[in-house]
Amino acid sequence: MSERTPAEGIRAVGLSCTVNGVPAELDVAPNKRLLHILRDDLDLTGTKRSCEIGRCGACMVLVDGKPVNSCLTMAYQCDGRSVTTIEGIADADRLDPIQQAFLEEGGYQCGYCTPGMVISVKGLLSVTLDPTDEEIEEALSGNLCRCTGYGGILRSVKNVIAKYKEGY
Amino acid sequence: MGLNRSASGERWRVRPDGPAKVTGALAYLTDMKASGMLHGRVLRSPHPFARIIDIDTTKAAALPGVHAVLTYKDVPGLNAYGIAVQDQPVLCEDYVRYVGDAVATVAADTPELAERALSLIEVEYEVLPIVDDPETALEEGAPQLHPHGNVLHRAGYKAGEADSAFATCAHIIEETYTTPRQMHTYMETEGGLFVPEKDGRLTVYAPTQHGLMDRLQLSRILAKPQQEIRVVSSPIGGSFGGKDELNIQPYGALLALYTKRPVRIHNSRWESVRAGLKRHPMRIAMKTGVSEEGRLLAHQVRIVADTGPYATLGAEVLNFAVEHVIGPYRYANLDVDSVSVHTNNGMSGEFRGFGGNQAIFALEGQMDRLAERLGMDPWQFRRLNMRQQHDPGPFGHPIAQTNGAEQVWAALEESSLCAERDTSGDTATTPPWIKTGTGAAFVMHGAGLGFGIPDPAGGRLQLAADGKIEVLFGYEEFGQGLIATLELMMIEEFGLSADDFRIMIGDTDIVPDSGSSTASRATSMMWKSLQRMRDPFRQHILATAAKRLECEAKQLIMGSGGIRSKQQPDKLLLSYLELAAFSDEPVVVETNFIFPAPDTKRVGAHLLYTYAAVAVQVEVNTLTGRVRVIDQFHAVAAGPVMNPQGYLGQIEGGSSMALGYTLTEKAVMEQGQYMTKNLDTYLIPTIAESTGRFEVVPIEDLPEGDEHGPRGVGEIGSVGLAPAIAEAVYQAVGKRITKLPIDPKELQEIPSFMGKAVRNG
Numbered sequence A: 001m002s003e004r005t006p007a008e009g010i011r012a013v014g015l016s017c018t019v020n021g022v023p024a025e026l027d028v029a030p031n032k033r034l035l036h037i038l039r040d041d042l043d044l045t046g047t048k049r050s051c052e053i054g055r056c057g058a059c060m061v062l063v064d065g066k067p068v069n070s071c072l073t074m075a076y077q078c079d080g081r082s083v084t085t086i087e088g089i090a091d092a093d094r095l096d097p098i099q100q101a102f103l104e105e106g107g108y109q110c111g112y113c114t115p116g117m118v119i120s121v122k123g124l125l126s127v128t129l130d131p132t133d134e135e136i137e138e139a140l141s142g143n144l145c146r147c148t149g150y151g152g153i154l155r156s157v158k159n160v161i162a163k164y165k166e167g168y
Numbered sequence B: 001m002g003l004n005r006s007a008s009g010e011r012w013r014v015r016p017d018g019p020a021k022v023t024g025a026l027a028y029l030t031d032m033k034a035s036g037m038l039h040g041r042v043l044r045s046p047h048p049f050a051r052i053i054d055i056d057t058t059k060a061a062a063l064p065g066v067h068a069v070l071t072y073k074d075v076p077g078l079n080a081y082g083i084a085v086q087d088q089p090v091l092c093e094d095y096v097r098y099v100g101d102a103v104a105t106v107a108a109d110t111p112e113l114a115e116r117a118l119s120l121i122e123v124e125y126e127v128l129p130i131v132d133d134p135e136t137a138l139e140e141g142a143p144q145l146h147p148h149g150n151v152l153h154r155a156g157y158k159a160g161e162a163d164s165a166f167a168t169c170a171h172i173i174e175e176t177y178t179t180p181r182q183m184h185t186y187m188e189t190e191g192g193l194f195v196p197e198k199d200g201r202l203t204v205y206a207p208t209q210h211g212l213m214d215r216l217q218l219s220r221i222l223a224k225p226q227q228e229i230r231v232v233s234s235p236i237g238g239s240f241g242g243k244d245e246l247n248i249q250p251y252g253a254l255l256a257l258y259t260k261r262p263v264r265i266h267n268s269r270w271e272s273v274r275a276g277l278k279r280h281p282m283r284i285a286m287k288t289g290v291s292e293e294g295r296l297l298a299h300q301v302r303i304v305a306d307t308g309p310y311a312t313l314g315a316e317v318l319n320f321a322v323e324h325v326i327g328p329y330r331y332a333n334l335d336v337d338s339v340s341v342h343t344n345n346g347m348s349g350e351f352r353g354f355g356g357n358q359a360i361f362a363l364e365g366q367m368d369r370l371a372e373r374l375g376m377d378p379w380q381f382r383r384l385n386m387r388q389q390h391d392p393g394p395f396g397h398p399i400a401q402t403n404g405a406e407q408v409w410a411a412l413e414e415s416s417l418c419a420e421r422d423t424s425g426d427t428a429t430t431p432p433w434i435k436t437g438t439g440a441a442f443v444m445h446g447a448g449l450g451f452g453i454p455d456p457a458g459g460r461l462q463l464a465a466d467g468k469i470e471v472l473f474g475y476e477e478f479g480q481g482l483i484a485t486l487e488l489m490m491i492e493e494f495g496l497s498a499d500d501f502r503i504m505i506g507d508t509d510i511v512p513d514s515g516s517s518t519a520s521r522a523t524s525m526m527w528k529s530l531q532r533m534r535d536p537f538r539q540h541i542l543a544t545a546a547k548r549l550e551c552e553a554k555q556l557i558m559g560s561g562g563i564r565s566k567q568q569p570d571k572l573l574l575s576y577l578e579l580a581a582f583s584d585e586p587v588v589v590e591t592n593f594i595f596p597a598p599d600t601k602r603v604g605a606h607l608l609y610t611y612a613a614v615a616v617q618v619e620v621n622t623l624t625g626r627v628r629v630i631d632q633f634h635a636v637a638a639g640p641v642m643n644p645q646g647y648l649g650q651i652e653g654g655s656s657m658a659l660g661y662t663l664t665e666k667a668v669m670e671q672g673q674y675m676t677k678n679l680d681t682y683l684i685p686t687i688a689e690s691t692g693r694f695e696v697v698p699i700e701d702l703p704e705g706d707e708h709g710p711r712g713v714g715e716i717g718s719v720g721l722a723p724a725i726a727e728a729v730y731q732a733v734g735k736r737i738t739k740l741p742i743d744p745k746e747l748q749e750i751p752s753f754m755g756k757a758v759r760n761g
């Protein structure tokens, strides 16, 4: 079984996009996966590698504000787009309220799924600040967590929603 | 009282490793890079069983950009590994015995080149007939995997004469229970970075549950003294027992030493699936008889475990299962026999619960069936036969006595889930195809490795030159929250602030031998170590401070920021930094001891046990056959809660694994090949299955004079849920479950209106 699409034979082309607000110009094969571009070429290892078939959500990033599995996204699909990874979620001096909520509620254990989880919550809350339980389930059902049993994750999401309601 | 954030007050803390985890800043060992590094890969067998005739690496080695193609000939030391028995080849020489067996390993400039190199290695095999079922493996004439045959281990236990006692039983239940090959499914697959250092040493950055054991094993393989190997092994993206044994370490180490360059390996999910350990599939046949009044008179058990091709901890898991098919009950006569069998299926080994999950699913299934046969309430039936406080352990051996069994039994009895079990259920608003039911199970689970297995523990405290108190343990952080627990212990035992000390784990160059972070032992052993070190360390600190302050040590106390006056604790007299600067001899206390084991001759018997009672309410959709858990109650008697967030997380997370085990998880193998190669077909619970109510009630008190303190809770949450769900399903739809995961087909019913239509049509 092939581990990766061999890059040989496919000419590297210029990719220009922004990553966490910073313009990035890269010479990569157009079919190189965004996951590997982030981790290997840009040293942004907060985006995690796990299933590489779009099932676990460990590799989730925002492309133009929408959550996508970076393991399924090819370089050419990012051209001219804005990519936000977990490293770009917090402000310089302050965690995003979502990250703060995960800390307070203990919505993580090993932490390997956490960047992807935070990204998916970010994507959800950019659509609505007051999601229903069904919307939360739907938004996070592509993010697998093996450690927590999701209890702490759900409490974290509820926590941040409540804070937004209080006008955080 | 339920465990949650608000009830925990100040003891609910942000974990020290939390900020780096939520920001993605934490560098896992599989995130590491080094300049000039190569990419390592392993060539694994395509066949479940074959003889190797020839391995030709010429073409692969000639590929530009390939720096090493190694085979068994290149293993300088012992070409085998295994925590207990070293029988698994690092690189196979004569036979391959499963589809994860490694034949060659390569290092190349890029992952793509490494992949190409693998495809250029020519291995000639003579494919052999396989054994893919443990029972056929025991038959005469079955292909033999090893010179010693196909039996890894047998274990049994007898007390009284079960055979003849069945004649006196009023009721007998006979049933065979089957459990699946479950995958750990840690989100971070195996991997790491291997760095040959200038001084000839090797640094291994790769997850494991016991760095010093990896160092020992690597030293044998590499024929390199242990002191020349440094294993850095935390943080880890999940393990659950699955990364305790060596995985990619031998290959990374061999390649790095051969090429004299750093080598990175990071398994794809498929490689993790094919090579990695799984939970032992077991077939457990039980025959259990009771008297007219419901006393257990005879209990006969036969266990057959599929251990795969090599030993790892298969024997130990089987011993544990034997102990736990007896469990927390009193029997007049017992007869347990078991065998762990080699097959050409995937490797089985250590997994959270360690054989208890399979054993207790079967045992509790018997209890529910017997109660029904007797017309008794299943919980009253358990009570009638339950061990009493001063009873010996399952093997008739002495154990540390607690009242845990009684306490969790009572807590469950008082739970709302239990109280409402007859009145809750199908209401007018639920559609007719949704049936609800409630079930419960009882768990007694051993901690530590048990009698007869080396089980060292210990730790060290020292004052560093920069004024930090260093807390050193050889345990690993794989998510369970060990660092957070240790932090809270240091704050509570010494009155320190979190920034007065530095926790140091996961590096064999600095840590003492604390034993493995396994078997629910780390929290217990950290607590015990601190109990042993607290007074000597405090005395040492205070005596040094007294010299400097020219007063008596008894006027001083340790506190936040430094040494304080006992009379006026508000007053800081000397900071730890000043103390460190003054002290001309090192302030160090170390302790080494052995995890408490019972006074017995029975290998694997435990001294310490945790108890749990689990109740669940389920909804069965009889159209789809799907089971949904809507309410869970867990009472856990494990002594004082050391870290509320960690405790709750262990029970919730353990239970989630058990939910998958019960409903969806099975690593399917056909003819020795994995059919479930990734997470699209191997299904672990998602958030959508995990939104039911969940309550954890910790029972903290221990008998007066108990010297063992907190018991571990790392495994117990993963054990009791399966039998509780099975009983709840029975209560809902009247169908007995004997096989996990539950097959929805068995629960589907033709709706009555359709049945009529069919009949009338």
Ligand code: FES
Pocket: A048, A049, A050, A051, A052, A053, A054, A055, A056, A057, A058, A059, A060, A069, A070, A071, A072
């Ligand atoms: S790694 Fe992308 S979804 Fe799993």
Ligand code: FES
Pocket: A108, A109, A110, A111, A112, A113, A114, A144, A145, A146, A147, A148, B187, B237, B238, B479
């Ligand atoms: S915290 Fe480990 S996978 Fe979610």
